[in-house]
Amino acid sequence: VSLVEETFESVLEAAKTGEEWAWAALYHEYAGPVTGYLSSRGASDPEGLTGDVLLKVARSIHSFSGDLSSFRSWVFVIAHRRLIDERRTLSRRPGVSELVADPPGGDVESEAMEGLVAAELWRAFKRLTDGQRDVLALRIIGGLTLEETARVMGKKVGAVKAVQRRALQAIHDNLDLDGVTI
Amino acid sequence: MSDFDVYESEMPKSTFSDSDIERLLSGNTPADEGLARLAPLVEGLRTIHSSLPPEEEVAVFSVEAASLVKSTRPHGPVPAASEKPVSRPRRFNLGLKRRLATFSTAGILLAGMTGIAVASNGAAPGDALYGLDRALEAVGIANGAAAERIAEAQALFASGQVAEAVTHAAEAADDIEESGADEAVDALLETADRLRSNENGSDHAVEVRSRVAAMLEYIATTEDTGRDFGQGVADMARGISGADDELESADAGGDEAGEDSGPPDSLPDPADSRPGRP
Numbered sequence: 001v002s003l004v005e006e007t008f009e010s011v012l013e014a015a016k017t018g019e020e021w022a023w024a025a026l027y028h029e030y031a032g033p034v035t036g037y038l039s040s041r042g043a044s045d046p047e048g049l050t051g052d053v054l055l056k057v058a059r060s061i062h063s064f065s066g067d068l069s070s071f072r073s074w075v076f077v078i079a080h081r082r083l084i085d086e087r088r089t090l091s092r093r094p095g096v097s098e099l100v101a102d103p104p105g106g107d108v109e110s111e112a113m114e115g116l117v118a119a120e121l122w123r124a125f126k127r128l129t130d131g132q133r134d135v136l137a138l139r140i141i142g143g144l145t146l147e148e149t150a151r152v153m154g155k156k157v158g159a160v161k162a163v164q165r166r167a168l169q170a171i172h173d174n175l176d177l178d179g180v181t182i
Numbered sequence: 183m184s185d186f187d188v189y190e191s192e193m194p195k196s197t198f199s200d201s202d203i204e205r206l207l208s209g210n211t212p213a214d215e216g217l218a219r220l221a222p223l224v225e226g227l228r229t230i231h232s233s234l235p236p237e238e239e240v241a242v243f244s245v246e247a248a249s250l251v252k253s254t255r256p257h258g259p260v261p262a263a264s265e266k267p268v269s270r271p272r273r274f275n276l277g278l279k280r281r282l283a284t285f286s287t288a289g290i291l292l293a294g295m296t297g298i299a300v301a302s303n304g305a306a307p308g309d310a311l312y313g314l315d316r317a318l319e320a321v322g323i324a325n326g327a328a329a330e331r332i333a334e335a336q337a338l339f340a341s342g343q344v345a346e347a348v349t350h351a352a353e354a355a356d357d358i359e360e361s362g363a364d365e366a367v368d369a370l371l372e373t374a375d376r377l378r379s380n381e382n383g384s385d386h387a388v389e390v391r392s393r394v395a396a397m398l399e400y401i402a403t404t405e406d407t408g409r410d411f412g413q414g415v416a417d418m419a420r421g422i423s424g425a426d427d428e429l430e431s432a433d434a435g436g437d438e439a440g441e442d443s444g445p446p447d448s449l450p451d452p453a454d455s456r457p458g459r460p
Contacts (some may be wrong), residue, residue, distance in 0.1 A: 018252040020191060031243075036231030049242065059248035059254055112230040121223050139207045140224055141231045146204075154338035165198060170208070171223070172198075172216050 004029040008068040016061055016176075027054060030072075034079050036141040040109060041083055041134065049086070053079045073151040076142055080152050124174035132167035135160055 003025050004011050016024035031050055039046035056078050064074060128136070140147045150157045167170050202212040209228070212218050235243075 015247075016251065018248040018255065020244040020248040021246040023251075026241050027240050027243045027247070031235040031239075032233050035233065035235075040227065040231050048186075049281065054243065055247060055250065058250045059253055062255065109230065113184055113226050117222050117226040121220070136207075137227075161200060164207070165203060166202070168198060168203060168217065168220060171220055181228050 002029055005068060006040070008071070008110075012061075012071070013073075015058075023058065025140055026057070030075050033142050034075065037076065037137050038079060038083060040137045040141050043086060049082055050079070053082055067144070069148055072144065073148045076138060076144060076152045078167065080138075120175060121171070124171040127174060128167050128170060132163055132170070135163045136167055139164065 011022045011025050015026060031054065034053055035046045035050045038049050041048050053075065057075055064071065066074070110122065110126075122164065126132075135149060138144045138152055139146075142149075144159050146151065146160055150160045153160060196215055198212075198217050202214045202217050205212045206217055206221060206224055209224065211221060
């Protein structure tokens with residue numbers, strides 16, 4: 001259990017009064033998962049975007065009231081919106097139809113997964129739709145609950161549950177189609 | 183069509199149970215052998231995307247964030263750490279005042295909010311739009327001088343004329359007092375939370391509530407101003423009207439999965455709202 005999880009109310013109160021230790025704790029807690037989420041979803045500068053997201057949190061912290069789960073959702077709502085903004089901006093540039101169509105320096109994520117995951121499993125994952133991968137990234141990398149993910153996506157819990165079930169089933173079925181035994 | 187718009191009846195049936203899926207996604211071994219085959223993928227994703235920020239990065243951020251908080255803090259000096267914390271600090275949000283003022287003076291709202299009027303007429307305002315009247319009331323509370331106009335707005339809302347009601351409230355907000363702007367922000371966000379957490383009623387009602395909630399959050403938190411803000415609200419209001427149409431179609435075809443078609447365009451597109459664009 002992290003400091004933020006254990007003493008969220010105190011950390012939030014201190015963050016609202018501008019205590020550096022509280023912001024250090026919040027950065028420790030969220031910078032990794034937010035960067036991971038943005039990176040996995042193809043953001044062009046995940047670290048830079050994470051900084052923007054958390055500074056936005058600092059700018060708006062006075063207006064926040066709620067528990068740890070609400071806070072976590074709020075942070076990822078901002079991250080998700082920034083990601084959508086970036087996708088839309090890039091999609092309007094001539095010749096750019098997909099944010100991660102041809103990332104500079106190759107597909108870092110795929111290279112990192114080599115050796116950790118069977119190639120067929122990774123290929124099946126890459127075949128998922130954007131929406132399915134958004135949900136799985138928020139759940140697995142962001143560490144969000146079903147309810148928190150639903151808040152971030154602006155959907156009902158049942159809808160998120162159905163999307164993740166279909167995503168996992170699709171990966172499984174693709175493995176079967178490929179005749180893979182793992 | 184987004185992933186959230188596909189109904190379960192149109193998809194191949196999954197053999198995985200929800201509890202097993204939760205086990206997998208939380209890093210535990212699921213009972214189902216087929217699902218267990220995916221565990222290395224979950225573990226791999228978690229491994230390659232988990233990292234701790236360098237200490238110097240944390241230090242730089244914490245100084246900048248703390249300074250930002252102090253500079254944007256509401257009225258009054260920062261209390262010493264030993265002081266008893268204020269349970270709900272006052273905020274000063276001139277941005278909301280400006281945005282709400284733009285709301286009315288730009289004249290964009292009325293056209294945009296037509297969608298809400300349509301939605302409310304078809305979805306019983308007292309159910310689907312529960313809470314919106316409270317948000318209007320809160321904007322009114324923040325602006326005692328315009329109480330009469332707010333009363334008119336609430337009367338319009340009660341009679342189902344939501345578009346006109348919101349326009350009245352926005353006009354009243356032109357004179358909003360700085361000290362009350364934070365109350366309006368609170369009210370908008372709290373209303374949005376209430377709307378989202380209420381999953382009662384038909385899918386239609388839930389959908390409309392979800393989209394209205396997204397719009398209220400946008401109004402309360404966006405940094406857009408001027409024409410961008412007006413266009414953003416208009417876009418989202420049109421999305422509410424769209425939800426009305428989509429869900430009527432979906433209801434006709436049944437909704438076995440209980441899925442939410444959601445607000446795919448609930449966020450205004452900055453590129454669409456640049457000055458000079460229609």
